[in-house]
Structures are given as structure tokens and as C-alpha cells.
Amino acid sequence: xxxxxxxxxxxxxxWERWRRRxxxxxxxxxxxxxxxxxxxxxxxxxxxxxLSRIADAASIPxxxxxxxxxxxxxxxxxxxxxxxxxxxAVVLSLLVLNGVNDNDxxxxxxxxxxxxxxxxxxxNGAIHVGLRIPSFMATLGMWFxxxxxxxxxxxxxxxxxxxxxxxxxxxxxxxxFKYQVWVALLALAxxxxxxxxxxxxxxxxxxxxxxxxxxxxxxxxxxxxxxAFTLAGAFYGLGGVMAxxxxxxxxxxxxxxxxxxxxxAVVVGGTALMGGAGGVLNTLVGALxxxxxxxxxxxxxxxxxxxxxxxxxxxxxxxxxxxxRIRTRIVK
Amino acid sequence: MSDxxxxxxxxYLNRRRFLGASAAATGxxxxxxxxxxxxxxxxxxxxxxxxxxxxxxxxxxxxxxEAFAAWAGAEYVxxxxxxxxxxxxxxxxxxxxxxxxxxxLNVDPNDSADARPIVEACAExxxxxxxxxxxxxxxHPWDHNPYYVSHISFSGVPAGKAMAEAxxxxxxxxxxxxxxGGILSNVPAIxxxxxxDQALAENPNxxxxxxxxxxxxPNQALEITNTWLTRFGDDIKGIWAANDGMGLAxxxxxxxxxxxxxxxxxxxxxxxxxxxxxxxxxFSGTVAWDPFWQGxxxxxxxxxxxxxxxxxATEPPEHxxxxxxxxxxxxxxxxxxxxxxxxxxxxxxxxxxWGRVSGQIQYN
Numbered sequence: 001x002x003x004x005x006x007x008x009x010x011x012x013x014x015w016e017r018w019r020r021r022x023x024x025x026x027x028x029x030x031x032x033x034x035x036x037x038x039x040x041x042x043x044x045x046x047x048x049x050x051l052s053r054i055a056d057a058a059s060i061p062x063x064x065x066x067x068x069x070x071x072x073x074x075x076x077x078x079x080x081x082x083x084x085x086x087x088x089a090v091v092l093s094l095l096v097l098n099g100v101n102d103n104d105x106x107x108x109x110x111x112x113x114x115x116x117x118x119x120x121x122x123x124n125g126a127i128h129v130g131l132r133i134p135s136f137m138a139t140l141g142m143w144f145x146x147x148x149x150x151x152x153x154x155x156x157x158x159x160x161x162x163x164x165x166x167x168x169x170x171x172x173x174x175x176x177f178k179y180q181v182w183v184a185l186l187a188l189a190x191x192x193x194x195x196x197x198x199x200x201x202x203x204x205x206x207x208x209x210x211x212x213x214x215x216x217x218x219x220x221x222x223x224x225x226x227x228a229f230t231l232a233g234a235f236y237g238l239g240g241v242m243a244x245x246x247x248x249x250x251x252x253x254x255x256x257x258x259x260x261x262x263x264x265a266v267v268v269g270g271t272a273l274m275g276g277a278g279g280v281l282n283t284l285v286g287a288l289x290x291x292x293x294x295x296x297x298x299x300x301x302x303x304x305x306x307x308x309x310x311x312x313x314x315x316x317x318x319x320x321x322x323x324x325r326i327r328t329r330i331v332k
Numbered sequence: 333m334s335d336x337x338x339x340x341x342x343x344y345l346n347r348r349r350f351l352g353a354s355a356a357a358t359g360x361x362x363x364x365x366x367x368x369x370x371x372x373x374x375x376x377x378x379x380x381x382x383x384x385x386x387x388x389x390x391x392x393x394x395x396x397x398e399a400f401a402a403w404a405g406a407e408y409v410x411x412x413x414x415x416x417x418x419x420x421x422x423x424x425x426x427x428x429x430x431x432x433x434x435x436x437l438n439v440d441p442n443d444s445a446d447a448r449p450i451v452e453a454c455a456e457x458x459x460x461x462x463x464x465x466x467x468x469x470x471x472h473p474w475d476h477n478p479y480y481v482s483h484i485s486f487s488g489v490p491a492g493k494a495m496a497e498a499x500x501x502x503x504x505x506x507x508x509x510x511x512x513g514g515i516l517s518n519v520p521a522i523x524x525x526x527x528x529d530q531a532l533a534e535n536p537n538x539x540x541x542x543x544x545x546x547x548x549x550p551n552q553a554l555e556i557t558n559t560w561l562t563r564f565g566d567d568i569k570g571i572w573a574a575n576d577g578m579g580l581a582x583x584x585x586x587x588x589x590x591x592x593x594x595x596x597x598x599x600x601x602x603x604x605x606x607x608x609x610x611x612x613x614x615f616s617g618t619v620a621w622d623p624f625w626q627g628x629x630x631x632x633x634x635x636x637x638x639x640x641x642x643x644x645a646t647e648p649p650e651h652x653x654x655x656x657x658x659x660x661x662x663x664x665x666x667x668x669x670x671x672x673x674x675x676x677x678x679x680x681x682x683x684x685x686w687g688r689v690s691g692q693i694q695y696n
Contacts, residue, residue, distance in 0.1 A: 047562065050559075056588075057555050155387055178588070249580065304544055
């Protein structure tokens with residue numbers, strides 16, 4: 001196929017070769033250029049205080065992004081992020097020391113929430129695979145179920161969380177960075193190991209690259225898919241814990257807008273929505289790009305009206321850069 | 333709270349099933365009359381129609397309705413739209429049929445457009461009704477004399493202004509502030525911002541360093557506040573937020589920097605956590621809309637009209653379409669409000685129906 005393209009347009013192919021070589025580094029380049037530009041406009045950008053704040057702000061999008069990266073690599077999508085996160089956050093707030101009941105499960109509460117997240121992810125996967133419902137629809141359902149149950153439990157109130165261990169994630173620091181940043185980095189390390197050094201990690205790429213081939217070569221595609229959704233759910237649960245730590249309280253809408261930010265981060269980082277390419281390190285870069293952009297626009301005093309436009313343009317440009325137009329014959 | 337919701341819904345569903353079984357409307361009417369306790373036989377049924385019982389705002393509204401019904405000795409019914417306009421209108425019509433028009437309605441229409449069919453159905457059946465928050469601008473109570481008694485709403489302008497003033501006072505009257513707004517196109521967001529702008533115009537020593545919209549979203553409010561701390565640092569002497577949710581998030585951003593209680597924050601809506609933050613000295617204030625008052629006095633106005641205590645047609649326009657009065661909560665009265673309105677149900681004088689009128693509604 002590449003040979004044919006070469007024959008038709010040799011110039012285009014040279015550009016393509018360049019693009020292919022540079023392609024993986026494009027998000028990093030964007031991040032560096034963006035940072036330099038903002039740094040020139042406002043010298044406080046590179047202050048340690050601000051870099052630490054950027055790390056804080058990126059930690060939740062990163063953790064959520066790690067989960068959904070596995071799904072997107074498979075060529076699927078997971079819209080349940082906000083549902084799982086909200087439900088997890090609501091449950092957590094009622095299990096640990098809080099302003100509404102007498103529970104004080106502490107760390108056990110966190111473990112329970114991670115398990116709930118994984119469970120919701122498992123249901124996503126099982127419905128998607130078992131009933132042959134597109135991941136889009138199955139997870140859309142879980143989104144509404146999660147937020148809906150959260151709403152039904154709390155009835156619109158906001159529950160204050162007083163558990164010092166959880167609040168420490170957002171209030172205490174180690175080497176100048178909040179604990180939640182270190183937790184996010186640990187999650188990143190874990191996801192990286194899963195992606196690079198486990199059979200599961202390799203199979204995900206195989207499924208995203210071509211599910212039929214993967215199936216023919218003996219990969220248990222259905223099982224891997226369910227496992228991927230389960231894993232993603234656990235990451236969203238962790239995101240819920242971190243969100244509660246940050247807000248110091250839980251409410252049913254604590255997940256709002258997280259899906260948009262997360263998918264933007266993953267795509268901007270260079271993980272293709274078509275599947276088969278990208279990875280968790282891309283997601284790290286993508287999360288930083290989105291957060292740096294947000295941070296930079298407020299630092300430079302960009303009007304709120306313009307901010308939304310910039311974010312929208314960024315997504316289209318990022319997707320345009322990440323699409324492999326030679327491999328993709330049909331665009332739906 | 334959700335127990336109550338389920339119980340009320342169940343009793344209401346049973347009633348509907350019961351109505352469905354007795355085919356003729358007249359039959360249902362007769363049964364309805366028999367079912368009512370003897371002493372309440374001639375009193376109108378008092379009906380609140382609200383969105384849901386699963387949010388604290390409408391749950392408190394409902395508690396107000398119950399308290400009023402107990403005071404009046406009348407039968408009380410709650411109708412819940414669950415966000416469904418058609419259900420809302422249909423349920424009200426069913427209630428009118430069941431009571432034969434011997435009822436009083438206090439409704440928070442699910443959508444502005446719903447107010448018209450509701451009011452028309454009430455006027456036709458001779459039911460005295462009061463609407464709150466939502467109605468089309470060209471529908472007025474005096475179009476349906478005397479049955480459409482009043483429409484009540486709340487203006488965000490005085491609330492936004494009062495909070496800004498409380499904030500400035502806590503800052504010592506000068507310094508820089510940052511402000512978090514709601515959704516750009518939202519009427520309450522626009523009005524509350526207008527109030528802030530008025531207060532700023534009257535206090536030249538206070539400088540608005542930046543205004544950002546966080547779309548009522550605590551997550552966005554937290555991130556924006558974090559970045560402001562980089563951009564303005566110690567220049568931020570106060571944070572104005574258009575609602576409590578965003579204000580509480582800004583407070584958490586301050587807490588992470590050890591600034592909670594040092595940089596005052598204000599909100600609007602009067603939710604429990606915000607009142608607690610006022611008590612803790614971390615919030616300079618919040619404004620409560622008092623849904624208990626809305627749920628009780630809204631009924632009381634229609635009830636007194638129904639009993640002939642006053643004639644709606646001869647009331648002045650500012651009693652027909654008016655802004656209610658938000659309760660301004662600051663350190664001075666927070667404990668009192670907390671004890672009377674959050675830990676227990678407030679005591680209201682249900683005969684004082686015009687006590688919280690603060691001006692006729694203005695249209696742009």
C-alpha cells in the first residue's frame with residue numbers, strides 16, 4: 001500500500017516519512033512549544049509553585065486517562081468515566097469519616113471503592129461483549145446509572161469528608177508535590193508495566209490493530225476485552241478517591257466534565273481513536289497539554305469565551321495529526 | 333429523605349390506580365370526598381407540584397407544604413414531575429378532577445412553557461393557583477383574574493450585591509478580589525454578576541482582578557482558583573462565587589495552600605456546607621432562598637384567596653408578580669439560621685403572606 005502511494009506522489013511520501021518519524025514526538029513538541037509560549041507571556045508559569053499546581057491539576061485527568069487508554073487502544077470507547085467516578089466518590093464519602101453518618105472505614109473504604117469501580121467496569125465489558133452491544137452504548141448506560149444512583153443516594157446534598165488520610169492526598173506534600181501527584185505517578189508506573197510487560201498489554205494492541213487477526217491467532221478476545229474494561233473501572237474508582245480528596249466532599253455531579261477532559265487528553269497525547277496505536281505515556285503528555293493550556297489561558301487572562309474555542313480547535317487539530325490517512329480508507 | 337419520597341409517591345400512585353378503577357370522574361369525586369376526614373370536608377385540598385423529592389431544595393419545599401397543611405387542617409398532596417413536563421401538567425389536571433376544583437395549587441413549573449396550560453386548567457376549574465420561578469414573560473396573573481393569584485421569583489441582583497458587600501466588609505473594605513461566575517447565558521448567573529458589578533462600582537477601593545466562568549461546576553472552580561493563586565498570589569484578598577458549590581471548591585483550593593479562613597469566600601444558595609463554612613469563619617456569607625417559605629407561603633397565598641380573605645383582582649401588581657426575599661446569612665446570624673432552618677424546621681407566620689415581597693418582577 002505504501003509502495004502504491006509512493007508511485008503516485010513521491011513528494012507526498014517524503015512528507016509522510018517525515019511525519020511518521022516525527023509523529024510520535026508531535027505531542028511532546030506541542031507541550032514544549034506551548035510551555036515556552038506561555039512562559040514568555042507570564043514568567044510565573046515556570047515558578048515551582050505553578051509547576052506543582054500543574055502537576056496537581058493533571059493528576060486526576062492522568063489517572064482517568066490511564067484507564068481509558070487501554071480501551072481506546074482496543075478501538076473501543078468508554079463513556080462511563082463520570083458515572084463510575086461519581087458513584088465511587090459518593091460511596092467513599094459515606095464509608096470514611098464524614099459529616100453524615102458514623103462510618104470510619106478509612107483505607108478499607110478506598111479498597112471497596114476501587115473494587116466497585118472494577119465491578120462497574122466488569123459489567124461494562126460483560127454487557128458489551130456478552131450482548132454484543134457497542135462499547136459506546138453499553139458504557140453510556142453505565143454513565144447514567146452511576147450518576148443516577150449517586151443522585152438517588154445523596155438526594156442533591158454535598159457530603160463533607162473528614163477522613164484525614166484521604167484529605168492528605170490533596171493537602172499534604174512530599175518533596176513539594178501533593179500526595180495525589182505521587183499516587184498518579186504510581187498509577188502511571190503500574191499502567192506502563194501492564195502495557196509493556198504483560199501478555200494482556202500486548203493483546204490489547206493486537207485487538208486494536210485488527211480484531212479478526214487477533215482472534216484467528218488464538219487470543220481470547222472476549223476475555224481480554226472484559227478484563228480491559230474492568231481494569232479501566234478500577235482506575236476511574238481511584239480517580240473518584242482523588243476527586244473526593246481534592247473537593248473535601250462528595251456530590252453526585254463530582255464527575256461532571258471529566259469525560260471530556262480525559263478523552264481530550266488521551267487523543268491530544270496521540271492515542272488514535274481508531275485503535276492499535278498510542279499508550280499510557282502518550283496519555284501523560286496529553287494530560288499535561290490540556291492542563292498547561294487551561295493554566296496558561298487563565299494566567300494570560302484569556303477571556304472565558306475564547307477558552308472554549310481554543311479547546312475545541314485543539315481537539316480537531318490533535319485528531320487530524322494522529323489520523324493515519326494511508327491506512328484509513330473509509331471515514332464514517 | 334428518599335424514604336419520604338418513596339412513601340409519598342407510592343401513596344400517590346395508589347390513589348391514581350384507585351381513580352383509574354372507578355371509571356367515571358364523578359364517581360371518583362364522590363369517593364374522594366368520602367375518603368377525606370370529616371373536619372376537612374369543606375376545606376380545599378392544598379397541593380404542591382414540584383420537580384422531585386430527591387433534592388434537598390424541593391424536599392424542604394415539601395416540608396413547608398406539610399407544615400402549612402397541618403396549620404390549616406387541610407388535606408395535603410405533593411405532585412412530583414420528575415422533570416417530565418407532560419406528567420406535571422397531567423397530574424395537576426387529574427388532581428383538579430379528583431377534588432372537583434376544591435383545591436389550591438402552588439407550583440414550580442418544570443419549564444416556563446408549562447405554566448400556561450397549568451394556569452388555564454386552574455382558571456377553568458376555579459382553582460386558585462400560585463406559580464414560582466418559571467413562567468412565560470407574557471403570561472401574567474391579572475390575565476386570569478381572580479384564580480391566577482401570584483407569581484413568585486427571586487432576583488439574583490440583590491443577592492450578588494449583598495454577598496459582594498459582605499465579602500468587602502470582611503476584607504476591610506479594600507484589596508483585590510477574583511470572581512467565579514455561572515454559565516454565561518444563565519439568568520441567575522447574569523443577575524448575580526450584575527449585583528457584584530454594582531457593589532464594585534460603589535466600592536472603588538476594591539479591584540476585580542479577574543472574572544472567570546466555572547459553569548456552576550466545582551471541579552472547574554477549583555482548577556481556576558488554583559491558577560489564580562499562581563497568577564495573583566497574595567494580591568487575592570477575597571473570592572466571590574456565584575453559588576455555594578463553586579465557592580466551597582475555591583475554599584478547598586485555598587485550604588491546600590493554608591489560606592482557608594485567611595482569604596474570605598462567599599457563595600449563594602445557602603446549602604448546609606456553606607452555612608457551616610460561615611460558622612467556621614471561612615465563608616463571609618451566603619444567601620438562602622428558603623424553600624420552606626416557598627412551599628408554605630405559596631400555598632397560603634392561594635388558600636387565603638380561596639377563603640375570600642382578599643380579592644386577588646384588587647391587589648396591586650407587586651403582590652401579583654413579585655420577587656421574594658433571600659435570607660442573607662453572615663457570621664452575625666449564621667448560628668441562628670443553622671439552628672432554626674437546618675437543624676429544625678423554621679417557624680413561619682403563615683398569615684403574613686406579603687411579608688417577603690421585595691418588588692415587582694422586572695422584565696428586560
